[in-house]
Structure formats: structure tokens, C-alpha cells
Amino acid sequence: MSQIQRLEKLLSLFSSSSRVLIVINADPDAIASALAVKRLLWRRVQEVRITHFNEIRRPDNLTMLRVLNIEMSFITDIDDRKFDRFVLVDSQPDHHECFAMFRYDAIIDHHPISCDSALFNDIRSDYGACSTMLTEYIKASGIKPSQNLATALIMGIKTDTAGFLRQTSMEDVRAFQYLYKYTNPCLITRIEHAEFKEKDLDFIASAIRKKRIINHRVYSHSGKIENPDQCVITADFFMKMDSANWSVVSGIYNKKLVIIIRNDGLRKNAGNMAKHAFESIGSAGGHKTMARVEIKMEDIAPLFDTDKFESLIGDWIIEKVESNAGIKTE
Ligand SMILES: [Mn+2]
Known part of the structure; x- marks a missing residue:
């Protein structure tokens, strides 16, 4: 026709x-x-x-x-x-x-x-x-x-x-x-x-102050957050840094830990990495360049021997990702 x-x-x-x-x-x-x-x-x-x-x-x-x-x-x-x-x-x-x-x-x-x-x-x-x-x-x-x-x-x-x-x-x-x-x-x-709202900019500013960079991976854990979309925006934002190969931005929302993962897609697989690192305790999945993890706080608590484990979550995520980021999975 x-x-x-x-x-x-x-x-x-x-x-x-x-x-x-x-x-x-x-x-x-x-x-x-x-x-x-x-x-x-x-x-x-x-x-x-x-x-x-x-x-x-x-x-x-x-x-x-x-x-x-x-x-x-x-x-x-x-x-x-x-x-x-x-x-x-x-x-x-x-x-x-x-x-x-x-x-x-x-x-x-x-x-x-x-x-x-x-x-x-x-x-x-x-x-x-x-x-x-x-x-x-x-x-x-x-x-x-x-x-x-x-x-x-x-x-x-x-x-x-x-x-x-x-x-x-x-x-x-x-x-x-x-x-x-x-x-x-x-x-x-x-x-x-038009990538950000004014509120997002404040969130990014605070995430920048909290960031840690290890092996070209940018990490930032924001503790309790009001809007998980801001983790997504921030994870994308960190990937604008010339030397960033991965970004991992997390926060606690609705009694759940939300982790947003991004990478440059060059011989990396964010979805598989997320599954290897976190699937045993929560939901984890995604594609080659992007992944999302959600874990109930009540399921994270038993992994620590202290009630004040919330302040340790940032380090815990880094440890998990660092030991799995090299996984060769297509
Ligand atoms: Mn279409």
C-alpha cells in the first residue's frame, strides 16, 4: 500500500x-x-x-x-x-x-x-x-x-x-x-x-560530597531518601565524569535499600553483576549498562551484628560491587 x-x-x-x-x-x-x-x-x-x-x-x-x-x-x-x-x-x-x-x-x-x-x-x-x-x-x-x-x-x-x-x-x-x-x-x-529539577540538583550536590571513587567506580550512598528517581539521575550524572567506568548510587526508601547501577557498557554487564552480588538477598536485574537492586532493610539487618548497621551500608555496597564488578558475563 x-x-x-x-x-x-x-x-x-x-x-x-x-x-x-x-x-x-x-x-x-x-x-x-x-x-x-x-x-x-x-x-x-x-x-x-x-x-x-x-x-x-x-x-x-x-x-x-x-x-x-x-x-x-x-x-x-x-x-x-x-x-x-x-x-x-x-x-x-x-x-x-x-x-x-x-x-x-x-x-x-x-x-x-x-x-x-x-x-x-x-x-x-x-x-x-x-x-x-x-x-x-x-x-x-x-x-x-x-x-x-x-x-x-x-x-x-x-x-x-x-x-x-x-x-x-x-x-x-x-x-x-x-x-x-x-x-x-x-x-x-x-x-x-532539561535533565534536572532544582531539588534534584540539591540531591546531586549532596551525593557529590559523599562520593567515593575506587577503581574508576563512583559510589555514593545517600542514606534515607525521598525519591529513588534522584538516585537514577545522580548515577547518570556521575557517568559524565571522564574516568568513570561505573557508577553506583544508593539510598533507603520505604524501608528498602535501592541501588542504581550504571556503566559504560564496554566489556561489562551491570545486570549480571547486580544479580551475582545481590540476588540472594533481594531483587536485582537490568541490562548491560544499567541495573537496579532493591532489598528490604529487614533482610539486610541479619547480615550485621549491630543495630546501627545503616551507617555501614555504604561500605557494604562497595565491598559487594568491588568483588563482583570484574565478572565476565555476556
Ligand atoms: Mn516509539
């Missing part, structure tokens, strides 16, 4: 009285794809709303919504009886129970095909981003994308291809090149630079 035919088939699902709900798991690619669908349907239907069910917490994603003036509604604020057409982008109905709540008229996605249950299904799993597919729809429709739409689509492609370091197709490159002339590069930079 040509792109023009796809576009015509998609548009034929709607009439001027249609009330359309676009459902997404909001990340940059899904948000941009939804915006593009909304643009395609502009002045063709009665109403288009975008709804998401996940909480958006990443500062860069929040900045994207703010600087591009993107309007979305949280799923609990939506009365779905008001809508008679449902569109799913960047996912398939079996990806999440919240998606399965609706019967879709159209599904446009780039994940491996698992549930093409709509009237119109366009699933192209060789594409790096759903935003690339929607860029092709926009092009086929003859619409000149606004600066905000083009910037959103570029963010979708950049995010899902990790800046073209991950699975990418020629179509992704072509879409990027096409969109670039319509974007404002300062907006892209503004979004991508």
Missing part, C-alpha cells in the same frame, strides 16, 4: 461529526505521533483529544510539553462515552491493560506486531520511531508541519533511536532530514538539556 493509500484509508474512518480520542503511553515518540494524528484530523472532525495513563515525571518530557504547548488529558479526566473514534499510536492494545479498555478504529505503531485488532492497522516494526511513520503521513497529506509539530516529531525520532545509535531505518533518517528545516534547534536543545 502506498503512503497516499494509507493516508486515504486512515482519513476514511472519520467524518465531520467524529469525536476522536487518541490514547498513548506518553513518551516523546507517542506524544509526537499523537500530535501528528491530531494535525491530520484538524478541521475534518468535531473534536480530537489526546489522553495518557502514565505519569510524566522526566524533566525533559515535562519541558517538551511546556515549550511546545502540548495539551493532553490524564485518562481519569476523560469521559470516554463522549468519543466515538479511538486511535492508538506507538503501542498495541496488548501492551498495557489501559490500552485494552478501548476498541480501536486505527492503530499506528512500530513495535513488533502482536495485536492488530483495529479496522485500520499500520504496523511497521522495521521503523525506529512511530514519529517517522507519522511524518510520512504528514508529508503525504501535503501539510507543512508547524515548528512545534516538527520539533515534537524530531524529539520522537531522536528519543526512540537514541540519537540514531539504536535500531534505525533509512526512513528515520529521511524523516529527520525532512523535519529539520521546520524546527527550531533552540527548542530541541532546551528540551534535551
Whole structure:
């Protein structure tokens, strides 16, 4: 099917009285794809709303919504009886129970095909981003994308291809090149630079003061913490140091020890290291470059002969990681 035919088939699902709900798991690619669908349907239907069910917490994603003036509604604020057409982008109905709540008229996605249950299904799993597919729809429709739409689509492609370091197709490159002339590069930079909130910066400052560096591994244990996401941000931040091969940032949250592990991925495997070191006492897992460990404090207590063991946890983590970090596991 040509792109023009796809576009015509998609548009034929709607009439001027249609009330359309676009459902997404909001990340940059899904948000941009939804915006593009909304643009395609502009002045063709009665109403288009975008709804998401996940909480958006990443500062860069929040900045994207703010600087591009993107309007979305949280799923609990939506009365779905008001809508008679449902569109799913960047996912398939079996990806999440919240998606399965609706019967879709159209599904446009780039994940491996698992549930093409709509009237119109366009699933192209060789594409790096759903935003690339929607860029092709926009092009086929003859619409000149606004600066905000083009910037959103570029963010979708950049995010899902990790800046073209991950699975990418020629179509992704072509879409990027096409969109670039319509974007404002300062907006892209503004979004991508938004890594921290002010509170995160205070957390990082205190983690820097507590850091210890052993064998190019940066350790920092923060004791009791209010938000484990800050350990993630800090672990990523430490990897910006030129000589850091690993970073291990930990804290105690909800009576659990949370350890966030990052490395540069060069002959290392964070997930396997975490399992070797911690699986016997808690949950541990991850990938080559990132891992997460969670251990109940009550399960750590018996490992120490003192009640005041909390002050020893930082050293205990270092000992565990140092004796396992060399493990050769692929
Ligand atoms: Mn995607």
C-alpha cells in the first residue's frame, strides 16, 4: 500500500461529526505521533483529544510539553462515552491493560506486531520511531508541519533511536532530514538539556560530597531518601565524569535499600553483576549498562551484628560491587 493509500484509508474512518480520542503511553515518540494524528484530523472532525495513563515525571518530557504547548488529558479526566473514534499510536492494545479498555478504529505503531485488532492497522516494526511513520503521513497529506509539530516529531525520532545509535531505518533518517528545516534547534536543545529539577540538583550536590571513587567506580550512598528517581539521575550524572567506568548510587526508601547501577557498557554487564552480588538477598536485574537492586532493610539487618548497621551500608555496597564488578558475563 502506498503512503497516499494509507493516508486515504486512515482519513476514511472519520467524518465531520467524529469525536476522536487518541490514547498513548506518553513518551516523546507517542506524544509526537499523537500530535501528528491530531494535525491530520484538524478541521475534518468535531473534536480530537489526546489522553495518557502514565505519569510524566522526566524533566525533559515535562519541558517538551511546556515549550511546545502540548495539551493532553490524564485518562481519569476523560469521559470516554463522549468519543466515538479511538486511535492508538506507538503501542498495541496488548501492551498495557489501559490500552485494552478501548476498541480501536486505527492503530499506528512500530513495535513488533502482536495485536492488530483495529479496522485500520499500520504496523511497521522495521521503523525506529512511530514519529517517522507519522511524518510520512504528514508529508503525504501535503501539510507543512508547524515548528512545534516538527520539533515534537524530531524529539520522537531522536528519543526512540537514541540519537540514531539504536535500531534505525533509512526512513528515520529521511524523516529527520525532512523535519529539520521546520524546527527550531533552540527548542530541541532546551528540551534535551532539561535533565534536572532544582531539588534534584540539591540531591546531586549532596551525593557529590559523599562520593567515593575506587577503581574508576563512583559510589555514593545517600542514606534515607525521598525519591529513588534522584538516585537514577545522580548515577547518570556521575557517568559524565571522564574516568568513570561505573557508577553506583544508593539510598533507603520505604524501608528498602535501592541501588542504581550504571556503566559504560564496554566489556561489562551491570545486570549480571547486580544479580551475582545481590540476588540472594533481594531483587536485582537490568541490562548491560544499567541495573537496579532493591532489598528490604529487614533482610539486610541479619547480615550485621549491630543495630546501627545503616551507617555501614555504604561500605557494604562497595565491598559487594568491588568483588563482583570484574565478572565476565555476556
Ligand atoms: Mn516509539
